[in-house]
Structures are given as C-alpha cells and as structure tokens.
C-alpha cells in the first residue's frame with residue numbers, strides 16, 4: 153500500500169496545490185465547482201499533464217517512491233500502468249461483457265489465473281450486494297446497479313490508489329445511503345482521494361479533508377475537525393451548498409464540537425418552534441456525532457488499568473462478547489507432532505517407489521498405532537495401520553488411505569501382508585507439527601474477538617489466561633413519572649418500564665455491563681443520579697436515557713442537561729433527527745459522579761419502538777466494535793416489497809418487517825412508535841430513505857436483520 157503526494161502548479165488552469173495522502177487513508181477534496189478538484193484528479197490519473205507538477209506514490213515499509221508524473225524530468229507513466237483507478241460519476245463498464253467479467257478484468261490484467269480472478273470478482277460483488285447480477289451483461293443494468301458494479305471493479309483491481317470523482321452524484325436518490333455505506337467499507341485501509349461537493353460523503357468516507365477554492369488549498373485537516381470547526385468560506389456556508397440535503401435531511405451547520413451543541417436547536421429549545429423543520433439533523437450526521445462522542449470513552453477499555461485477566465475456561469463457560477487487550481502467544485505447537493490426516497497405513501514412500509497396478513508392492517503389516525499412542529519406529533519394508541490424529545512413527549514419511557490399500561480394510565494381523573498399487577509422495581496425508589501454529593506464534597492479535605473459534609484456538613495452543621478489554625459500563629436511565637417497574641401494579645396513566653427491559657437486554661447482548669435506574673420527571677432527582685457518587689466506585693463509560701427529550705413541559709433529560717450545561721458541567725444538544733421513529737434525540741457529555749472528565753450521554757425518546765430503533769442505529773455498531781461482538785454488523789440486503797409503502801419524504805423511516813417465503817419484505821405493524829408487541833414479531837428493520845414518499849409492491853427496499 154502506497155501513499156500519494158501530488159504537487160500541481162498549472163498556469164493554464166490557475167491551480168496551485170500540494171496534497172499528500174498517507175498510506176491507507178482517504179482524503180476528501182471538497183470545494184465549489186471549478187475550484188480545481190477535477191484538475192487534481194486528472195493529474196493523478198495521468199489524464200492531464202500540468203505545466204509543472206509531480207505525482208509520486210510514496211512507498212510504505214521500505215519500498216521506494218514511484219514517480220508517475222514529473223514534468224521537470226519528462227516522466228509520464230501511462231494511465232493504465234499507474235496502479236491508480238478512477239471511479240467517476242458514470243460507471244463506464246465494458247457494456248458487452250458480463251458483470252463478473254467486468255469485475256474480474258482488473259485482477260486478470262494483474263496476472264491472476266482465471267479461477268482466482270473469478271473468486272476475487274465474486275468477493276467484491278458480494279461486498280457491494282451485486283452477486284445476483286454476476287451473469288448479466290453490463291448494458292442491461294440500471295444506473296444504480298451499474299455504479300455498484302463499477303465500485304466492485306475499481307476495488308477488485310487492488311490499485312495502489314483509488315480516485316473517486318463524485319462517486320454518488322449520478323446515483324438515484326434512494327440508493328445513495330446504501331452505496332455510501334458500501335464505499336465506506338471498501339475504503340477501509342485503502343489509499344484514496346475522493347472529490348465531492350457533498351459534505352455528507354466527506355463525513356462518511358474520508359479520514360482527512362482538504363478544501364480547494366479557486367485553485368488553492370484553503371483548509372486542511374482530519375475530517376472530524378475540519379467539518380466541525382470550518383474556517384473556509386466554502387464550508388461555513390455549507391447548508392446552502394449541500395447539493396444532497398434531501399438525503400440526510402438538511403445537514404446542520406457543523407458546530408464547534410463533536411456533539412454539535414451550537415446547532416440551531418439547543419438545550420434551551422428556544423429556536424425549535426420556528427426552526428424545527430430545517431434544523432433537522434440527518435441520520436448519518438447524528439450517527440457520526442454520537443460516534444465522535446462515544447468512541448473515545450470506549451477506547452479506554454483496553455487501557456492497562458481497565459483491561460483484566462481472564463481464564464479461558466471461564467470465557468468458555470460464559471462466552472459473552474469480549475475482545476483481547478493483548479496478543480495471545482502459543483505455548484505449544486499445533487499440531488504438537490506429525491500425525492496422520494487419514495485412517496490408513498504409515499509407510500516409507502521409498503518402499504512404494506516402484507508400485508503400479510500391474511506390479512503392486514507388498515509390505516509386512518506392523519503393529520497398529522491408535523490416536524494417543526506413539527508407535528515403534530517403522531522398519532523398511534513394513535506398513536503400520538494408523539488412525540487419524542495418531543503420531544506418524546519415526547521412519548515413516550507418508551500415509552496411504554485405507555481405501556487405497558489391498559485389501560482396502562483394517563483387520564490384518566501383524567506379520568500379514570498388505571499391497572499398494574501406486575507410489576506415494578513423501579508427506580502425503582501427514583499433518584506437520586506446527587502447521588497451524590508454532591510455540592511462540594501470536595495465535596490471536598490484540599483486538600481479536602473471543603468467539604468459539606478463537607476460544608478453541610487458545611485452548612489448542614496451550615493458552616489458559618488472556619488479557620481482555622473491560623466491558624463498557626453503561627448507566628441506563630428510564631425517565632418518566634408514569635414509568636413503573638416490571639410487574640408492579642399500575643395506577644391510572646402509568647406504564648411498565650419496557651425500555652428498561654429492552655435496552656438493558658440489547659446492551660447486555662453486545663457485552664455491556666449495565667445498571668438500570670428509573671427516575672421521575674424531576675430535574676433535581678435526575679441531576680443527583682448523575683452527580684452523586686454511588687455504586688461503590690462504579691463509574692459509567694456511557695449514560696443512555698429514554699424519555700424526556702421532546703417538546704413537552706416536563707422534559708426532564710433536556711431540562712436537567714440544560715441546567716448542568718449552565719453550571720459548566722455538561723455540553724448538550726437536543727433537537728430533531730430526520731428519522732421516524734426516533735425523531736427527538738439528545739447528545740451530551742456530562743460530568744458524572746466522582747469520575748474524572750466527561751462521560752457521553754445519549755438521550756433516546758421514550759416511545760419504546762423509538763428507543764430500541766435508536767439503539768440499533770446509533771449505539772449498537774459502536775458497542776459491537778468495542779466489545780468484539782460478532783458479527784459486528786447486522787446482515788443487510790435488498791429485496792422486493794410484498795406490499796406498497798408510504799413514508800414522509802422528509803424523514804428516514806424505519807419500519808419493522810419480515811421476509812416471506814418468496815423472499816419479499818412484508819411490513820409488520822404500522823409506523824407507530826408505541827407498537828412494541830408488533831416489533832417483537834419482526835425479523836428485519838426496513839429502511840425507507842429520505843426523499844421517498846411511496847414505493848410500490850415489487851420495488852426493492854433495504855432491510856437489516858434483527859432477529
């Protein structure tokens with residue numbers, strides 16, 4: 153993997169930029185039209201030679217630099233040999249080839265054998281959700297399908313650098329969120345330059361951002377920082393300039409900190425009535441802000457004072473999601489000795505060198521070797537019956553399967569004869585000592601999840617204790633004076649604490665250490681819950697609340713965080729996210745108990761479906777990454793709808809559904825955010841993106857598995 157360094161000084165187009173991308177990072181180049189972004193890409197791709205400039209692939213780990221363009225030295229490597237692929241707005245596939253052949257083209261050109269190239273193509277088609285299209289001709293694809301295939305083709309070629317030129321600009325609106333996610337995953341660890349006018353793409357895809365305006369770099373830095381505290385005129389006027397506001401809901405002006413508490417809707421709620429509609433935050437933006445607030449807290453779980461030692465045997469008895477805080481090193485080799493891969497005869501290959509069907513070689517049967525025993529050294533001219541897993545005796549160097557011996561069954565006595573009608577290569581059906589891992593090998597790297605295969609590998613390698621990341625401590629607070637504990641008798645207007653149950657369970661499934669509290673609509677009580685040290689020094693890494701965030705008169709979470717913010721003990725944002733259910737949301741960092749520093753607080757709405765859907769969208773992926781839950785992401789797919797669906801186009805609607813016998817998506821229950829019993833029957837969440845008002849039966853829709 154190379155990095156990239158580009159310098160361009162071009163009089164004709166008045167572009168003067170110097171841009172570097174570190175190996176494995178993605179740099180977004182944003183700026184107004186005509187700013188010089190496309191010139192930059194054309195220069196890197198080798199399609200435009202500037203008056204003066206250099207393009208260098210900077211070597212990683214000891215490889216040298218590779219100069220692609222150097223106007224002073226007269227160097228210009230042709231586009232096809234630069235190790236750079238360009239993914240533009242339009243897919244530009246080979247129309248007459250099948251989808252698979254299109255994607256396999258790059259790997260074939262790089263010298264892979266046909267079968268291997270097909271494997272690579274299949275993997276990438278899977279990754280972009282286009283496996284079903286493999287046999288179609290490219291000319292038969294819709295625009296969105298073709299762009300998906302073009303993404304697979306670009307990455308399958310394993311280029312040194314990927315260039316993306318407005319990769320989502322020409323895609324039909326409903327496909328954008330899915331394709332953006334596909335791109336985001338594909339870009340992990342890849343050196344890439346993304347040119348976009350869309351801040352949502354930059355936020356989702358890039359590690360770093362440069363802003364180019366009138367041919368000059370006017371701003372440069374990590375994406376989160378630049379987009380959060382923009383200095384350039386271009387970024388500051390972004391809400392107006394965001395071409396795709398409809399996808400995310402309007403992207404609010406990035407505030408000066410990750411939680412965005414200077415958004416138009418603040419904890420005071422003052423501007424909400426007048427500005428609620430256009431102040432809606434996009435789902436992706438909120439997800440990103442929650443991640444920015446929560447990830448640093450979760451990162452401490454592997455710190456020396458938090459990581460703990462765990463007996464592997466205990467993890468086997470209680471296999472909850474966990475990840476390693478330190479690498480695990482094998483104390484014994486696996487296998488520990490050369491052993492038979494098949495039931496058969498241990499032989500000396502040299503004894504069978506002359507064997508053939510017409511002239512079989514007969515050997516004397518030696519004593520049998522069952523698994524768990526070491527046989528005597530094998531004498532020349534003899535064959536020892538051996539069972540799968542038994543140590544291959546000294547002197548023997550191959551195993552012949554019992555099916556290939558004459559007679560083809562066990563039961564011969566020692567001293568009888570057994571014949572072989574073919575020679576055998578030394579090493580055949582012998583599993584070599586250490587072929588899985590040698591003593592001293594790292595069996596599992598730091599960060600590895602501790603799932604079934606990993607626990608088995610640890611035991612096999614003689615490792616009985618490991619260092620694991622601590623479980624994230626989550627304080628879950630159900631708010632509402634009407635909320636009663638599970639099983640309690642209900643008075644008029646009261647409800648049972650469904651959120652305390654569903655969210656506590658959801659948090660524990662992902663491996664969190666959860667404490668659940670309920671608190672009435674009482675600001676002082678809520679404050680004291682956060683600020684009074686209790687629970688024997690147990691300080692949460694994360695606080696999750698439900699209820700008390702919308703526009704009512706007793707919004708305890710919003711009011712308490714507002715008061716804490718006024719006292720300098722919190723930063724808080726409350727407002728609307730362009731989703732349904734789960735519109736009203738809050739995000740804060742707050743001083744908790746005796747803990748040093750601030751703890752992230754994620755406030756979900758009280759309606760039970762809203763709270764659980766919000767958890768699925770905003771917290772589950774973050775916690776899964778931290779705890780080692782596998783799979784870390786729910787399975788996603790696209791399938792035709794069994795029925796028509798209507799959705800408010802201004803919001804991303806999340807419906808509950810199930811797949812019917814013919815693989816179509818059936819909706820379960822209506823859109824109402826109190827329909828938890830119906831949610832309980834669902835097996836998928838169904839995503840109706842922003843901008844979609846109606847879909848017909850048969851139209852494709854994205855779903856996400858939940859059960």
Ligand SMILES: Nc1nc2c(c(=O)[nH]1)N[C@H]1C(S)=C(S)[C@@H](COP(=O)(O)OP(=O)(O)OC[C@H]3O[C@@H](n4cnc5c(N)ncnc54)[C@H](O)[C@@H]3O)O[C@H]1N2
Pocket residue numbers: 630631632634635647648649650651652698699700701702703704707733734735736756757758759760762825
């Ligand atoms: N005038 C407006 N009213 C509402 C708006 C709005 O924008 N303007 N948004 C609506 C939406 S959408 C939602 S969602 C809710 C969110 O309200 P809160 O988060 O403040 O939640 P509460 O009012 O406390 O409760 C809502 C609902 O959920 C029930 N609930 C609360 N906690 C639990 C629990 N632990 N277990 C089970 N059920 C719970 C509660 O009894 C209410 O029925 O606001 C809308 N209103």
Ligand code: MOO
Pocket residue numbers: 731732733734735736757759762825
């Ligand atoms: O957005 Mo609320 O969560 O529908 O009921």
